[in-house]
Structure formats: C-alpha cells, structure tokens
Amino acid sequence: MKLENKIWDKSECLSRDEIESIQVQRLRETVKRVQNVPFYAKKFKELGIGPEDIKSVSDVKHLPFTTKTDMRENYPLGLMAVPKEKVLRFHGSSGTTGKPTFVAYTKNDLEMWSDMVARFLYSGGARPGHTAQISFGYGLFTGGFGLHYGLEKIGSSIIPAASGNTRRQFTLLQDLKPELLVCTPTYALRLIEYMEDEKIPRESLNLKVAFLGSEPWTEEMRLYIEDRLQVNTCNNYGLSEVIGPGISGECVYHTGMHIQEDYFLVECLDPKTLEPVPEGELGELVITPLNKEAMPMIRYRTRDLAYIVKDSPCPCGRTTKRMSRIKGRSDDMLIIRGVNVFPSQVEEALLQCKDVTPNFLIVLDRPGSLDRSVVQVEMSPAFFSDKMSEMQMLKTNLEETIRSYTGIHFEVDLVQPQSIERFTGKAARVIDNRPKEK
Ligand code: ADP
Numbered sequence: 481m482k483l484e485n486k487i488w489d490k491s492e493c494l495s496r497d498e499i500e501s502i503q504v505q506r507l508r509e510t511v512k513r514v515q516n517v518p519f520y521a522k523k524f525k526e527l528g529i530g531p532e533d534i535k536s537v538s539d540v541k542h543l544p545f546t547t548k549t550d551m552r553e554n555y556p557l558g559l560m561a562v563p564k565e566k567v568l569r570f571h572g573s574s575g576t577t578g579k580p581t582f583v584a585y586t587k588n589d590l591e592m593w594s595d596m597v598a599r600f601l602y603s604g605g606a607r608p609g610h611t612a613q614i615s616f617g618y619g620l621f622t623g624g625f626g627l628h629y630g631l632e633k634i635g636s637s638i639i640p641a642a643s644g645n646t647r648r649q650f651t652l653l654q655d656l657k658p659e660l661l662v663c664t665p666t667y668a669l670r671l672i673e674y675m676e677d678e679k680i681p682r683e684s685l686n687l688k689v690a691f692l693g694s695e696p697w698t699e700e701m702r703l704y705i706e707d708r709l710q711v712n713t714c715n716n717y718g719l720s721e722v723i724g725p726g727i728s729g730e731c732v733y734h735t736g737m738h739i740q741e742d743y744f745l746v747e748c749l750d751p752k753t754l755e756p757v758p759e760g761e762l763g764e765l766v767i768t769p770l771n772k773e774a775m776p777m778i779r780y781r782t783r784d785l786a787y788i789v790k791d792s793p794c795p796c797g798r799t800t801k802r803m804s805r806i807k808g809r810s811d812d813m814l815i816i817r818g819v820n821v822f823p824s825q826v827e828e829a830l831l832q833c834k835d836v837t838p839n840f841l842i843v844l845d846r847p848g849s850l851d852r853s854v855v856q857v858e859m860s861p862a863f864f865s866d867k868m869s870e871m872q873m874l875k876t877n878l879e880e881t882i883r884s885y886t887g888i889h890f891e892v893d894l895v896q897p898q899s900i901e902r903f904t905g906k907a908a909r910v911i912d913n914r915p916k917e918k
C-alpha cells in the first residue's frame with residue numbers, strides 16, 4: 481500500500497543556509513533565555529560566554545552540557561525559566577531510569593509541540609478526516625497528549641483509547657474503524673497476538689498507518705508488524721526532557737527520521753570524548769531545543785545512541801537531516817563478560833525464527849566469577865503444539881543466531897506460549913541479578 485507524500489510546513493524544506501540562519505538566531509535567544517535559570521546563569525558566567533558569542537551553529541560546542549543528574553539536582557522545577565503562572569501544563573518522564581523528572585510548558589511551548597507532532601504525522605500519511613486510535617498512556621507520560629494535540633492540529637479525529645484493555649481496543653478498532661494507530665511497538669505486538677488468538681479477521685479493521693515510538697525497535701520488528709497487521713509503520717522519536725515526541729519522525733519513504741531542525745539542534749557525539757562523530761557513525765544524541773520557553777535546555781545529553789544519516793536527499797523533498805533508529809540507550813547497554821550487548825540485538829536475532837515469538841526476557845546473574853546470561857524465549861503456539869520433539873534443535877539454532885548478532889553465548893530457555901509478561905507501554909526486557917560493581 482503506497483502512501484502519498486505531502487508536506488505540512490514549508491519550513492521542512494529550507495536550504496541549509498536558511499536552516500542554519502534560523503538555528504543561530506534561535507540558539508542565541510535560547511542562551512539569553514537561560515540566563516533566568518540560576519543553574520545556567522552560573523555555568524555561563526564561569527565560562528565567560530553570553531548570547532553575543534554565538535555567531536554560527538558550530539559555536540554550540542562551547543556551551544555546557546545538561547544531564548539527567550542536573551535535572552534531578554534541580555528537582556522539581558529548578559530549571560524553569562519562567563514564573564509558574566506562565567506554565568500551562570506539566571509532564572514527567574516515565575521514570576524508566578529512576579525517579580521521575582518534571583517538565584513544564586508555556587502556551588507557546590504547547591503550540592510549537594503540537595506543530596512538530598503534526599509535521600511528522602502528516603509526513604507519515606496522517607490526514608484530515610482520518611480517525612486515529614491513541615493507545616499510548618495518557619498522563620504524565622508525554623506520548624498520549626503529545627500525539628493527541630498533533631493529530632488534532634492536522635484535523636484527524638481522535639479515539640483516546642489509552643493503553644491496556646486489549647479487548648476494548650479491538651472493539652474500537654472494529655467499530656470505529658480508525659485508519660491510524662498510535663502505540664509502542666511492544667503494544668503493537670500484543671495487539672497482533674490478540675488478533676491472532678481471537679481469530680479476528682484483519683479485514684474487519686481499517687488500519688493504514690501505525691505511528692510507533694517511545695522505545696527502541698528494529699527493522700525486523702517493522703517487517704513483522706507490517707506483515708501481520710497489514711499497515712505501514714512510521715517511527716518517531718522524542719524524550720520528555722527535551723519536549724516529548726516530535727523531535728524527529730519518518731516520512732513515507734522510511735529513510736531515517738527527519739529531524740525538525742528549526743526547533744532542535746541535534747549533535748551526535750562520542751559519549752566518551754564528547755567530540756562530534758562523522759555522519760553515519762553511531763554516537764550519543766545531544767539536543768538543544770531552540771524555541772522552548774518554560775524549560776529551555778542547553779545540550780541535553782540524551783544517552784540515546786543513533787547516527788545522523790550521511791548527506792543524501794530524501795525523495796520526499798524535505799531537506800532536514802535525518803537520524804537513524806535509536807540503537808539503544810547507553811543506560812540499556814549490557815556489558816556481559818566484557819562485551820557490549822543491546823537487548824535490541826537479541827530481538828533482531830529472535831525475529832529470524834518463526835518458531836518463537838518476539839517476547840523475550842534476558843536474565844543475567846553471576847553464580848561464580850563469570851556472568852551467566854540466559855534469554856527466556858517463548859515458543860510459538862504452533863511449534864508448542866506440533867513440533868515439541870524439535871526443541872533441542874530449535875534451542876541450538878537460536879543460540880547460534882543470537883551469538884551471531886551479539887557476539888556472546890546466551891543460553892536459550894524455551895518457555896511456553898504466554899508465559900512472558902506482556903506490556904501495554906514500554907517493554908522491560910532485562911533482569912540483571914549480577915552483583916553491582918563497586
Ligand atoms: P523515560 O526517560 O522515563 O523513559 P520518556 O518517556 O521521555 O522518559 O522516554 C524517552 C526515551 O524513550 C528516549 O530517550 C529514548 O530512549 C526512548 N525512545 C523514544 N522514542 C524512541 C524511538 N522511536 N526509538 C527508540 N527509543 C525511543
């Protein structure tokens with residue numbers, strides 16, 4: 481099913497010079513704005529830098545970084561640059577990596593946010609007149625409301641289903657016939673599983689595009705979801721500290737996620753040296769939002785690892801730089817017997833084999849002096865009922881495939897269908913019982 485390419489906003493198609501001149505001007509304004517935040521005022525004073533020193537985009541390299549720890553140390557609202565009366569909304573990070581942190585939005589921030597969400601939704605095929613089912617959690621999490629207001633801006637009608645209650649999700653999908661679905665890739669898997677278990681005919685749904693994001697997923701997972709759900713899928717990226725979803729998103733050509741460069745300056749740096757890595761090489765994304773009022777940020781270290789796509793035009797006509805999928809967070813990276821492994825590599829390996837489901841759980845411990853890595857993998861219902869005699873062969877094959885993807889030996893523990901926890905939001909795929917390093 482081919483989707484039509486259309487552009488929402490002409491600022492997605494500016495020349496490099498035009499983009500950079502917007503970025504420089506907005507960066508200067510941002511540096512001016514953060515002088516209202518004691519944390520930044522102090523840092524800039526120490527560095528002896530002011531707005532007048534920003535003469536080109538590359539001057540961003542002289543500016544200080546902001547980390548999650550800085551946010552925690554200024555908890556709850558120490559990084560706010562406007563009085564609280566100017567705030568129209570608060571959100572919080574979902575707390576994947578510890579205590580939640582709060583973020584705040586002024587009226588302008590909310591308008592800008594829905595604008596950027598509208599752009600990526602439109603670029604992926606959402607249109608006025610479409611109906612969208614939002615199966616993201618609504619609440620402190622930025623996903624639900626972020627997508628909601630972007631869809632509203634486009635003029636799509638919204639079914640605010642929220643996450644969970646899979647049976648009811650299907651009632652809505654079948655009776656209200658939305659063309660668009662918004663959820664995490666993990667929840668898309670759960671919907672597929674439910675549809676297959678309950679023998680719900682695909683023809684009873686009217687889905688055309690699923691906008692998936694908020695956690696890492698792989699190209700293999702895209703094929704799996706597109707094939708089973710018979711939809712186009714579009715990836716989109718964001719994080720609450722910077723604004724929420726909307727930093728970047730895929731157009732219908734799936735050439736990487738277009739970065740909304742008039743709103744964000746995105747650097748890709750070596751996480752150790754903090755020097756830029758060349759385009760095409762994996763690094764940590766460091767993001768400076770350029771227009772935010774309530775909680776401006778300078779060079780936020782996302783810990784997300786991705787690369788900037790090497791300079792090549794996208795057939796859609798947008799001129800913005802594109803970023804790859806997020807390979808993982810540096811916080812997610814496991815070091816097993818000295819080798820760096822991302823859970824997404826295990827996912828890629830498992831999706832090569834049709835006798836298992838993509839639900840898995842990595843369990844690590846260290847019974848003696850060596851790490852023990854086990855991955856629990858669910859057999860597919862068909863394999864479980866017909867081919868149990870081939871279990872040993874399946875286990876050996878999977879162990880080999882996983883080794884080829886990760887470089888290390890995982891012992892595969894084949895478990896019964898439905899025995900691994902299902903998630904309605906972001907999945908948790910690792911239990912690490914190893915003693916903490918001192
Ligand atoms: P938390 O940090 O508590 O999870 P958020 O809900 O703001 O808070 O999550 C943002 C994080 O989710 C990002 O930093 C990134 O790690 C992950 N993420 C968001 N979108 C994607 C995506 N499309 N692909 C991979 N990871 C994503």
Ligand code: ZN
Nearest residue numbers: 731794796798
């Ligand atoms: Zn494109």
